[in-house]
Every structure is written in structure tokens, then in C-alpha cells.
Amino acid sequence: MTDYDVIVVGGGPAGSMAAEAAAKQGARTIMLEKDRDIGYPVRCGEGVGAFGLKKFIEPDPAWIATTISKVRMRSPDNTLIDFGMDDAGFILHRRLFDYALANQASQAGVEIQTRAYVDGLIIEDDCVRGVKYQYMGEHKQLTAKLVIAADGVESRVGRMAGLRTATKLKDMDSGYQATVGNIDVDQEMIDFYVGSNWAPGGYLWIFPKGNGMANIGLGINGIYAKEHSAHDMLHGFLDKYFPKASVLTSVCGGIPIAKTLKKITSNGLMLTGDAARMVNPVTGGGIITGMVGGQIAGDVAGLAIQSGDYSEKAFDGYPKRWHKAEGKTHEAFYRIGEGIAQITDDQLNKIAHRLVKTPSENLSLLKIFTAVAREKPKILLDVTRAFAGI
Ligand SMILES: Cc1cc2nc3c(=O)[nH]c(=O)nc-3n(C[C@H](O)[C@H](O)[C@H](O)COP(=O)(O)OP(=O)(O)OC[C@H]3O[C@@H](n4cnc5c(N)ncnc54)[C@H](O)[C@@H]3O)c2cc1C
Numbered sequence: 001m002t003d004y005d006v007i008v009v010g011g012g013p014a015g016s017m018a019a020e021a022a023a024k025q026g027a028r029t030i031m032l033e034k035d036r037d038i039g040y041p042v043r044c045g046e047g048v049g050a051f052g053l054k055k056f057i058e059p060d061p062a063w064i065a066t067t068i069s070k071v072r073m074r075s076p077d078n079t080l081i082d083f084g085m086d087d088a089g090f091i092l093h094r095r096l097f098d099y100a101l102a103n104q105a106s107q108a109g110v111e112i113q114t115r116a117y118v119d120g121l122i123i124e125d126d127c128v129r130g131v132k133y134q135y136m137g138e139h140k141q142l143t144a145k146l147v148i149a150a151d152g153v154e155s156r157v158g159r160m161a162g163l164r165t166a167t168k169l170k171d172m173d174s175g176y177q178a179t180v181g182n183i184d185v186d187q188e189m190i191d192f193y194v195g196s197n198w199a200p201g202g203y204l205w206i207f208p209k210g211n212g213m214a215n216i217g218l219g220i221n222g223i224y225a226k227e228h229s230a231h232d233m234l235h236g237f238l239d240k241y242f243p244k245a246s247v248l249t250s251v252c253g254g255i256p257i258a259k260t261l262k263k264i265t266s267n268g269l270m271l272t273g274d275a276a277r278m279v280n281p282v283t284g285g286g287i288i289t290g291m292v293g294g295q296i297a298g299d300v301a302g303l304a305i306q307s308g309d310y311s312e313k314a315f316d317g318y319p320k321r322w323h324k325a326e327g328k329t330h331e332a333f334y335r336i337g338e339g340i341a342q343i344t345d346d347q348l349n350k351i352a353h354r355l356v357k358t359p360s361e362n363l364s365l366l367k368i369f370t371a372v373a374r375e376k377p378k379i380l381l382d383v384t385r386a387f388a389g390i
Contacts, residue, residue, distance in 0.1 A: 002129070002130070002143040002144050002145055003030075003130070003142045003143045003144060004028045004029060004030045004142060004143075004144040004145075005022070005027035005028045005029060005144060005145050005146070005301075005305045006019070006022045006027045006028070006029040006030075006144055006145065006146055006147070006301050006302075006305065007029075007030055007031075007130065007131055007142055007144040007146075007147045007148070008022070008029065008030070008031040008032070008110075008147075008148045008150055008298075009031075009032055009118045009147065009148070009149050009150060009151045009157050010031075010032075010033065010034075010149065010150035010151035010152055010155075010273070010275070011031050011032075011033030011035075011038045011039075011098070011102055011112065011114070012098060012150060012273060012274075012290065013097075013098065013101055013273065013287050013290045013291045013294065014150040014272045014273025014274070014275070014278070014290035014291060014293055014294035014297075015031055015033070015148070015150030015151075015272075015273070015294060016031065016038075016098070016101035016102045016104065016105045016110075016294070017056065017101065017291045017294030017295040017298060018148045018150055018272055018294035018295065018297045018298035018301070019031040019105045019108075019110040019148075019298060020101075020104055020105035020108045020110060020295075020298060021294070021295045021296075021297075021298025021299045021302065022110075022148070022298040022299070022301045022305075023105065023108040023109040023110045023298075024108050024298075024299075024302065025298075025299060025301070025302020025303060025305065025306065026302065026305070026306070027301060027302045027305045028109075029109070029110045029111070030110065030111040030112070030113060030142065030144075031102070031105065031110055031111070031112050031113070032116040032118055032131070032133060032142075033112070033113070033114045033115075033116060034115070034116060034117040034118070035114065035115070036114055036115055037095070037114065038098050038099055038102045038112070038114060039094055039095040039096070039098025039099050039102075040095045040098075041249075041251060042094040042095055042249075043175075043177075043251045043252075043253040044094050044177075044251075044287070045091075045177060045205055045207050045215050045217055046065070046091050046092040046093070046094045046097075046207060046209075046215060047068070047089060047090070047091055047092075047190060047205075047285065048089065048090050048092060048285070048287050049087050049088075049089050049288065050067075050087055050088040050089060050090055052288035052291075053090065053288060056101075056288075056291050056295070057100065057101065057104060059090065062093075062096055062100075063093045063096035063097040063099075063100055064091075064092060065090075065091045065092060065093050065208075065209040065210045066091045066187050066188070066207075066208045066209060066210050067088055067089070067090055067188065068085070068089035068090065068091065068188055068189065068190050068207075068208075069085055069088055069089075069189075070082065070083070070084070070085065070186070070188055070189040070190075071083040071085055071189065071190055071191075071192070072189055072190070072191045072192070073191075073192045073193075073194060073352070074191065074192070074193045074194070074198075075194060075195060075348050075349050075351070075352035076194070076195025076196065076197050076198070076345040076348055076349055077345075077349045077352075079349065079352035079353060079356055080356070081352055081355045089190065091190075091207045091208060091209055091215070092287075093209075101291075113135070115136060116133045116134070116135050116140075117134045117135075118131045118132070118133045118151070118156075118157060119132060119134055119156075120132035120133075120160065121147070121157065121160045121161055121269075122141060123161070123268075126267055127267035127268040127310065127311070128146065128147050128161055128267065128268030128269040129143055129144070129145075129268060130142050130143035130147070131144075131147060131157075145268070145304075145310050146268045146269065146270070146301055146304060146305070146310045147268060147269050147270075148269075148270050148271075148272060148294075148297050148298065148301060149161075149269065149270070149271045149272070149275050150271075150272045150273045150275055150294055150297075151275050152273065152274045152275060153253065153254045153255070153256055153274040153275070154254070155271065155274070155275035157269070157271070157275065158261075158269075158271045158275060158276075161266050161269050163261065163264075163266060163269075163271065164261070164262070164263065165261060165271075165275070167256055167258050167277065168222075169222035169223055169225075170221065170222055170223050170341075171222070171256060171257055171258035171259075171277075171281075172221075172222040172254050172255070172256055172257065172258070173201070173219035173220060173221055173222065173254070173255040173257055173284060174219065174220050174221075174222060174225040174230045174252070174254065174255075175217060175218070175230060175253050175254065175255045175284070176217060176218060176230035176231045176233075176234050176250070176251070176252045177215055177216065177217025177218075177234070177250065177251055177252075178215075178216055178217065178234060178238065178247045178248075178249070178250040179209065179213060179214070179215050179216075179247070179249045179250070180213065180214055180216055180238065180242065180246060180247055180248060181212060181213050181245065181246045181248050182212055182244055182245050182246055183212055183213065183214050183216075183242055183244075183245045184212070185206055185208050185214050186208065187208045187210060188208075189208070190205065190206065190207050190208070191205065191206040192205055193205075193218075194348055195345045195348050195349075196224075196345055197345070198218065198233075198237070199218040199219060199220050199230075199233065200220050200221060200224035201220060201222075201223060201224050201341060202218060202219035202220050202284075203218065203219065204216075204217070204218040204237065205217055205218070213248070216234065216237070216238065216242070216245075217234065218230055218233060218234050218237070219255050219284055220233065221257075221341070230252065231252065255279060255284040255286075256274060256277045256279050256286075257279060257280075257281040257282075257284055257334075257337060258277045258279075258281065258334070259277065259281070259330070259331060259334050260277050260278055260322065260327055260330060260331075261276050264276040264322075265312050265315040265316075265318055265319065267310070267311050267312045268310050268311075270297045270300070270301065270315055270318055271297075272293040272294045272297040273286065273293055273294055274286055274290060276293060278290055278292075278293040278322070278326070278330070280330065281330065281333045281337040282333045282336060282337045289326055289330070292322070292325050292326050293322055293326070296318055296321045296322055296325065297318055300315055300317050300318040300321070301315075343372075343375070347375045350375050351371045351372055351375050354371040354374070355368060355371050
């Protein structure tokens with residue numbers, strides 16, 4: 001007899017979705033979160049697409065800061081291109097959004113324990129059988145039939161079980177973001193700045209949060225992060241363009257723009273969300289993809305509990321279903337991201353000069369793609385091969 005059927009480590013979007021899905025399959029499930037609060041501190045730009053989100057939860061004005069209908073891109077030489085959007089986007093209040101997801105999980109029967117820092121695994125007969133954790137200064141442990149690690153980008157649980165979670169420098173962006181007040185930006189528009197002067201190997205973003213506030217952040221690719229500090233670049237940007245803005249809070253964190261880990265399961269263990277590297281490698285967005293991965297992991301966990309088999313073999317459906325739902329596109333995006341990384345500032349400017357002549361309503365994906373391909377023909381090949389799975 002184990003304390004629980006399923007233990008989920010980490011109370012972010014991936015963890016809550018995993019826990020909820022497992023509980024819905026009848027598994028006795030507990031979710032352990034190291035911080036005092038679910039959803040806090042927020043280490044995120046908080047931007048999501050409405051379409052992806054609505055598959056999991058009904059949008060609630062309580063946790064939606066702004067609704068986005070316009071996108072603007074700024075090239076290295078300051079050329080502005082306005083895009084329309086097929087799908088609306090939201091800038092969330094992640095603190096409240098993560099609460100809502102955890103609440104949804106608890107309503108499905110999940111127990112939640114905050115301030116529970118998992119610092120070890122119980123492993124018997126080469127199978128994960130539970131976790132060791134610290135709670136309010138006490139060392140405790142819980143047993144379970146299986147564990148789902150949704151412990152984010154800095155995940156230690158996978159490593160504890162012997163999975164290879166190391167990520168190459170080029171596959172990790174160094175992110176730094178400030179939530180600022182006293183700023184006058186279009187509340188329906190998100191702004192992206194591309195080029196090495198704004199964010200080498202990555203991009204800078206401005207996401208409006210309503211009431212004169214915005215999330216302004218940037219991600220610098222790992223290979224440039226030694227010479228360029230994300231913190232210094234962002235503060236340089238704020239001083240120059242928004243000198244009157246006040247920084248209300250700031251966060252830093254790694255953004256894995258990697259392929260999903262080769263192995264995301266072992267006996268008694270599944271990794272999900274950032275811990276499994278499920279972030280979109282081009283945009284760095286990982287909220288929705290983490291929820292997709294988490295839900296599949298939780299569902300597979302529930303089925304494994306019903307079958308009584310918690311071996312790695314019993315979790316086969318998890319990587320397969322992830323691959324079908326997102327993983328295949330994810331791999332294609334990874335290869336496209338590699339191509340994009342080769343585009344120089346000069347080429348970005350030329351692409352922008354071509355696109356700026358097209359009215360935003362006529363700026364189809366094909367037009368953008370054609371402009372990019374004219375400047376960088378190899379990308380045409382990369383995209384075709386990526387989507388053909390070659
Ligand atoms: C600066 C920045 C900006 C970003 N902007 C966006 C954006 O605009 N849109 C988007 O979609 N994505 C964005 N992302 C990525 C996004 O934040 C993540 O992909 C997403 O949060 C992943 O969800 P998750 O549940 O896998 O991990 P997390 O949300 O990181 O949750 C993991 C949880 O596990 C807990 N935990 C960790 N270790 C332990 C342990 N040992 N014991 C117990 N609990 C533990 C953590 O406290 C945390 O609550 C951004 C990331 C960064 C760094």
C-alpha cells in the first residue's frame with residue numbers, strides 16, 4: 001500500500017494539468033510545490049494564444065490582464081512591421097492563472113501541499129517509488145506508485161532518477177524581465193524587437209498588462225550570454241526608451257529552446273513541461289505546450305494505475321501521444337529556429353524593408369515566409385525538410 005497513487009512534483013501549469021488528469025482517471029494524487037504560493041514568484045512574460053488556452057480552461061477576466069489583437073515587430077534598424085492576428089492572445093496574471101489551474105485540479109480531487117521542497121527520490125528495484133521532501137524544516141517522505149516531475153526548467157527530479165536532462169548552451173536562452181509601471185503602450189498590441197542590438201540570438205518583448213503597466217523582457221541565446229548580460233541590456237533599454245517607467249518587480253530565468261528530451265520516462269517516473277523541455281523552440285512559450293504535455297502525462301499515469309503496471313514500458317503512450325500532439329511540430333520549430341539564428345541583422349533589416357511595404361491586413365504568413373526566403377534561401381529548405389520530417 002502506498003501513500004498515494006501519483007505524486008506530482010511542481011505546481012506550475014504542467015503540474016496542475018498532470019495532477020488533474022491523473023485524478024480524473026481515479027488516481028489518488030498529491031501535488032507538491034516548493035514555494036509558499038502556487039504561481040508565485042512569476043517568471044514569465046505571461047503571453048498565451050486564446051485558442052490553445054481554451055482547450056484547457058474557460059478564460060476568466062479575473063486572470064486575464066489584457067486581450068491582444070495586434071503584433072508589431074521592430075527590426076535592428078528600427079523598421080516597424082505591423083501584423084494582424086488570426087487568433088486573439090491574452091496576457092495573463094500568471095499568479096492568479098496558476099491558482100485557477102491548481103484549484104481546477106483540487107476540484108478533481110487532487111491534494112495540494114505547498115512549501116514542500118522535493119530533494120530526493122525513493123528508488124527501489126530500479127523503480128521510482130516516492131519522494132523525499134522538506135516541509136517547514138522537517139524531512140518527510142511519501143510513497144506512490146509513480147511520480148510525475150513537473151518541476152520546471154531547473155528540474156532536478158529527472159536527474160535524480162538518472163535521466164539525461166543537461167541542455168546545451170545554444171539551446172537555452174537567458175531571460176530577464178521587468179514588470180514596469182507608468183508606461184504608455186498600446187494595450188492591445190504586443191511588441192517584439194529582433195536583432196543583436198536588442199537581444200542577441202533572441203528577442204525583446206513588450207507585453208501590456210493594463211493600468212499603465214507592462215512586462216518588458218528579453219531572452220539572449222546562451223552562446224551570447226557570456227558577453228551580454230540580459231539584466232544590463234534590459235535596463236539599458238528601459239533607461240533609453242522608458243526613462244519614466246518604474247520597475248515593480250523583476251525576474252530572471254532560463255528558457256529552454258531545446259528539443260524535447262530524448263527520454264522523458266523511466267520506471268515509475270515521467271517528466272513533463274519545462275522539465276521535459278516542451279517549450280516552443282522559436283517563441284520560447286511553454287505555458288500551453290506544458291499544459292498539453294502535463295495533461296497527457298497525467299492521463300497516461302491514470303491508465304497505468306488502472307492497469308497496475310508502472311514500468312517505463314507502461315508509459316510508452318506518453319512520448320508517443322506528446323509527439324503526435326505537439327512534439328512533431330516542436331521538432332520542426334527547433335530546426336526552423338536553428339535557421340532563424342543564422343539570419344544576420346543586415347538580412348533582418350532587408351526582410352523588414354520588404355514587408356513594411358505590405359499593409360498589415362495583407363501580411364500573410366506566406367508573404368513573410370517569401371520575404372525571409374528571398375534573403376535566406378536555405379531557410380526554405382530547412383522549413384520544407386523540417387515539416388517533411390527529413
Ligand atoms: C523570462 C521568461 C518569460 C517567459 N514568457 C513566456 C510567455 O510569455 N509565454 C509562455 O507561454 N511561456 C513563457 N515562458 C516560459 C514559461 O514560463 C514556462 O514554459 C512555463 O511556466 C512552464 O510550466 P511548467 O509547469 O513546466 O514549469 P513552471 O511554471 O516553472 O513550474 C514548475 C514548478 O515547480 C516548482 N518546483 C521546482 N522544483 C521543485 C521541487 N524540487 N520541489 C517542489 N516543487 C518544485 C516550482 O516552484 C514551480 O512552481 C517564459 C519564461 C521565462 C523565464
